[in-house]
Amino acid sequence: MLIVDDEPALTELLSVAVTEAGWRPYPVADGHSALRAARGCAPHAVVLDGMLPDLDGIQVLRRLRYENPRLPVLMLTARDALEHRIDGLSSGADDYVTKPFSLEEVVLRLRGLLRGAGAEPLRADDSVLVLGDLVLSEETREVRRDGTPIQLTAKEFDLLGLLLGRPRQVLSKAQILDHVWSSSFDGGGNLVEVYISSLRRKIDKGRAPMIHTVRGVGYAIRPVEDGR
Structure with missing residues (x-):
């Protein structure tokens, strides 16, 4: 979360x-840093102040939306006039909260935005994760994609569950x-690559890919609509 x-x-x-909501924060203090971070960390979403020390928040928003x-x-933003809200929304903001605000409201609004974008797994109940057409049931340990059952080993299931629990977040091999x-497990340097490769064969083969490698960083699962 940027x-x-x-x-x-x-x-x-x-x-x-x-962090308490389950996302990893990437805090930056100015517009130029925000644009660089958005290109580098593939955030779930952006929480953007409308008044920044270098670029105006609307300028940052338009560049983010273009890219x-x-x-x-x-x-x-502290600017609560109607014209400011209209300016922000018409420039590409998905939602708009004026200061002062409650942190609980911000988190709830972010969850709504992520669900609408297909970037956060929807929980049909406490044990089911859904991302696009991929469904994982922790209770029955079943996985389906586009309605088709997929057989996974115990560790493949655990790995997929970890990725689905943090959609779009890049996880390192160490994590x-x-x-x-x-x-403390010493399984060799290529253990993660082996399991990721196996998951790809079962989850992505013949379909639009959801499991992605971020070279030099790690792996992430993303909805097909993400387009990256």
Whole structure:
């Protein structure tokens, strides 16, 4: 979650809130840093302050929207006049919250934006993850894509569950090893590659790919509509 705000105290509060919601925060304090970060970290969404020390928030919004039309953007601003809200929304903001605001409201609005963009797994209940046409049931340990059952080994299932629980987030090999095996497990340098390759054969073969490699960083699962 890219957080763009030049107020350190507010940035810290937002970072804590999105972390507790299950997202990884990427805080930056100016518009140029925001544009660089958006290109590099593939954020779930952007929380964008309307008043920044270098570029105006609307300028940043328009550039973000030009480079990634599907990226959800929630604008935060102290300017609550109707014309300011109209300007932000007409420039490409998906939602608009004026200061002061509650962190709970920001998180709820972000969840709504992510669900609408297909970038966050929808939970049909507490044990089912859905991303696009891919469905994983933790209770029955069943996986389906486009209605077709997919047979996975125990570790393949755990790996897919980890990726689905953090859609679009790039996970490093070390993070995957730590969560799926354990930090003390020594399975060799190519263990993660082997399992990712196996998952791709079963999940993506003959279909639009959902599992992606970010060279030099790690792996991520993204909805097909993401287009990347």
